[in-house]
Each structure stands twice: as C-alpha cells, then as structure tokens.
Amino acid sequence: MGAASNRFALIEAVRGLAALLVVFSHTMPKEGWFYTYVFDPGKIGVVVFFFISGYLVIPSAARDRSAKRFLTKRLFRLYPLYWVSLVLAFAVWPSELAPLDWMANITMAQQLFGFENAIDVYWTLTIEVVLYLVITAFLVLAPSMLTQRFPLVLGSLGAVCLAAAVARWGLQTKIPVAVPLGLFCMFTGAQMRFLRNAGRSIIRPVLFYLAIAIPTCWIAYSFSTGFDETSSRYIITYIVGGLIFLAILQKPDIDLGRPVRALGDWSFGVYLLHMLFATTLVSWIDKGWTLFAVTLVLSIAISAPLYYLLERPAAAFGRSLFRKHPA
Template identity: 30%
Template sequence: MPPTPRMAWLDALRAVAVLLVLYAHASRYVLTDVRAVTAEWLHAGPAGVMLFFLVSGYIIPASLERHGNLRRFWIGRAGRLLPLYAVVTVAVVLLGFYRPADPATAAVAHATMVPFLLGEPLATPVFWTLAFEMVFYLLVTALFAVRLQRADAVMAVLLTICAVLTAPLAPNAVRTPYAALVLVAGLALVLSGRRWAVTAGGLTLGGLALTLVIAGGQPAHAWDGLLVVAVMFAGTTIYRADTGQTGWWTVAVVAPVVAAGLLANWFAELVSLDALTPRYMARSVITLLVFAGAFAVGMLTRRWRTPSWLATLGVISYSVYLTHYLLLLVMRPLLVHDALVIAYGGTVLIVSWVTHRYVELPGQRWARRMSDVWDEPGRVQQTHAPVRG
C-alpha cells in the first residue's frame, strides 16, 4: 500500500528508525568490524527506537483527537498491532525459541502487550518497545478521558523531572494477574462510552500506566524508562506546535528539558558502571543528536519529494521491526560472511511485505469495520486537529 504524500515524511522517519534497529541487531553477526567502530560512537538501536517513539508521540494523539472517540482509537490500535504481534509470538514458540517456565502467566503477560513491564521474559527482545507504546496509549487515554489531552508539554516535563529524581527505578514489582485485571477493567470502562465510566476507566488506566513504568520493567531501562514516555510526549508537543494549537515556545522549553534529562540519566548510568569516559559521554550525545536530528530534518524537508522506496519501507516498518529478529535467529547459522547481510536483508524485506499484506492490512480493515459498527456510543469528545504532512 503506497504511502500518501501527507504521511510520507513520517513513513520515511519510520524507515530510518527501523534501519538503525536492523543494523544494531544484524551487526552482532555480520559487519562486525563496522560495528566495532560505530558502536564506540553511536547506540544505533536506542537511536532507532527513540526515533520511533518521537514519531508515535507526534501521530498517535492526533489520530485519537481526529476521531474524538476512544472506542475507535482502541479498536484501531488492536487491529494495527495485535495480529502481527500474535503471529510472531506463535512463530517464536513453534520454532522453539521461547520456552517460558510458566506458560499460563507468560501468555497472560503477552496478551497485555506489556510483559516487559511485568518482569516476564519476552518471547522476542523487540517486544520491549511495545510495552512503552502501550504505556503511552494508556496515559493518552487517561488525559483524553479527563479532558486534559493538551497537557502533553506538562507531562513531558514532569516525567523528565521524576526520571532524574528517581533513577534508577526499582523494577519487577508488578505482578501479571493484577495488572491484567486492572487493564481489562479500565478498558471495559473506557469502551463503555458512558461519561462517568470513561472518566473512571481513564484514571484507572493512567494509574496503571504510571505504576507499570515506575515499578515494573527490567533493569535494562531502570535509568530511562520514564524518559522514554517523556520523549513520546515531547513528540506530541511538537505536533501541537506544528498544527497551531500551541506556540513553538512550548517546544523550545520541552525539547531541551527532555534532552537534558536523557543525558543526565545516561551519564548517571555510566557512572554506575564506572564508565563515564569522554568517548562514552560523546556516544550518548551523538545518539541523542541522531534521533532528534533525524526528526528535525524530516520535518524541515517534508515538503520535498520523499523517495518512494524509503516511504514504502516506512509503511512496512512494523513488520520489519517484529520479524527481523526472529529471522535473524533462524538465519544465524548461515551468517558466516559479511556479504550474506544482503541475503538476510532481502529475506527480511520479502517476509515483511508478505506479513504486511496478509496480516497487518486485514487487521486494519477489520478495525475499520468494527469501528463503523461500534462507533457512536464511544464518542466522548470531538476535537478537530488535522494532521498536516
């Protein structure tokens, strides 16, 4: 499905993001000499996922407010994310790459899409980003439900301040059954469409989201878990300024605060590892500049004609992101020479096109049909805020 001109620049940014992640993972087995040099100066994986988060922050609240409907939003998210997520999870299990000690708990945790924030081993490592996406969706829902959806700049600053003051977080304190029950109850209230229930459900989901990101998770993101969400709200702040809802002064305040918080905590993590060296400090700064700079360049050049291959790669980027690591595990025994990175990359693109065509798109069509059937009772507020491309 070719991207529309309005969205092409965002699709191009998704393509850049997924290429960074793909390089970060594949270069563990091929192009290792190149990685030995670049890894000293750039965290390609974190740069890629942070760029993804910025794009999500920009576009997700816009999508919700355009419809003014929490039901349509959640049905759309389910149709967009769940089908391929389920297919990849089943494939990982069937291929023997994932054998949880407690299958029932693992299944429930993965059904919530936040297993990373429940201390459960992940079916595939790339699922960790989806957990933070879910946290963002829950917080956006909470703000929308209580009519504070334009508090994104405040949220970004508050989350950044809390991140700096509380790091490192103490993870693994949330249990799967309780979190799953709260999530189901909160969503049921929100989707009921009744004003009091929507408000109660939004507050429930918002509380769950903050609990998950503060007390859940794993040590890998004890230093920057809250900052991941702050980055997404910074993306929303950019969207509001870009559409004239607020002044660009909000971005001038929020962006430096979030950037300073990221660097402060990344440096603090280096101190904890006894690795606060000029080179690693420079790597943190470069990583920040790469993903923030890529987003800025994307915005500044969006009126230009986006290369079709780049925009198309962005369209299938979700498939690329979820399938590339599984394919890496499958093809790992074959990756004995750098030239084979071409074969691996080609396989990823072919499989991703197939999964996008036959898994993602049917899920999206299902979501549109369900939204049309189950629309009006979920409408709680209409905000006309078109996304400009």
C-alpha cells in the first residue's frame, strides 16, 4: 500500500465491515424485543457509511474547489456500478416496478421525485445525491461554507434535524428525518477531519452530534409509520455508529490485513447487490446464518470482479479527466 492509501487504511477497511452488517441485517431473522428496541445492525452499518462518506468526500470537494471536477469524479465513482446493479435488478424482477419507476432509478435520485427504489438499499444513495447537490451549491455559490464557515453549516443541519423531528411528531406522518440526519452524520465526519488536520480537539463536534442525534431520534421515532420504529433503537443506532467512527479516527492508518482491505474495496458492490441474492434465495433458504453466508459469498463473487473491471477503472478515468487541467 502507498503512503496515501495507508492514511485511511482502517477507514477503507471498515466500509467492508459496515457492508457485512447490512448483509447480516437483511439475511438474519429480526424478531423479539431486542431487535425491536435495541439492536439494528444494518442501520448501524449505514450510519458508519455516512460518517466515512462525509470524512472522505467533503474535504476532498473543499480542496478541489471545482463543482465540475467534484461532480465528474463522483459520477464516475458511483454511477457505473450503480447502473449495473439496476440492470441486474430489472433482470431479476422486471415486473416489480412500473416503467416510469425503472426509468427514474437511472438518476439515483428517484425518491426525491416520488418514485420507488428498484432495490431497497438505494434509499441511502438518495441521501448521498442530496449531499452532492448541497456540496455543488456551496462550490458554486459560497465556497467558504466548506471551509471557514463550516461550523455554520453543521449548526444549520442540526437545527434542520430537530425541526424535521418535531414536524414528524406533530403531524404524525412520515417526514424523511433520515435525510437531514444522514447529512448531519456526513458533515460531522468532515468537521472531525478538518479539526484533526488542524491539530485541534474533536470533542465539540462529538458532543454536538450527541446533542442533536439523541433528541432527534427520540422525538421523530416515538411512533411507527409501518417499519416498527422505536426511539430507543434509533438512539442506540446513531450512538453506536458514531462511536464506531470515533474509534476508527484514533488510529485511521491501522491495517487489518489484505482480506479486510479487499472487502472494503468491494463493499459498494456488496452493498448494492446483496439484496438481489437475499430476496431470491429466501424462497429456498430460511433466514439465518446459511442465508447470510451464501448471500455474502455470491455478492463478493460478483462484486470483486466488477470492482477490478469496472468500478476502479471508471473512478480512475474520472480523476484522469482533470490531471492536465487542475482546478
């Protein structure tokens, strides 16, 4: 591993472990009091994903200072493999969605326009798209929001989280609190990186994160909208996810070994594709360790070659477009 890669060795590897949590969540039976009120491994993995995404993406965009460069790099990083997963989803269950829903899914922003996701896990990518739109707006209109005025952005996101939670509770309806909460995790992760790079303490963003995430989850998820939401489970999810990320930051350059690094490389594919296998196989294999193992093996078997043949070359091509013409 090169010096640049080694800086984030543990962070990159933990993406693979977070993907494992998501696969575990979709292939194991989740019944009883413990799963309802305490433990949600899939969402813990997603929260870790959000923190890592913000930690890596936002400072990179602030450094590039170019909306065109930023969007091009993200387009070639995410969309090629995403489109492959969409094609495979259509091949597996072509009649699952209406034609307009399938077409909207090409954008990765289908939920913003009221269309259904082709694969359930796409909901997190909608939040990723919102992040890119926010970053692009800042780069075009107010670049200082990603540098000198970053605490203002973080504080505003915290206020939006609380306001959305209160509105959801007051109206007793499914207001998507997960969107501002996801963005809040991402921008908190970025703020921690900015402070660490400056040699400053990260205790303030940690405390602010807890001060926003806990009451937001307590208020917003105090009633269910059909997904068995409970305040305690969401509070624990966001606390544990944040603590995992905080632990990673203590030694971000620790190398867990080549297999775990490889799983981190393949994590996006595993995340996108595992539901295709899990949903199909559950007709023959009951939820449990066998379904988890078979789903994981099949997901890796597809994701690994796609990473080397498509995902990595596409990302490299996106970066190469700007090497001769830096921002």
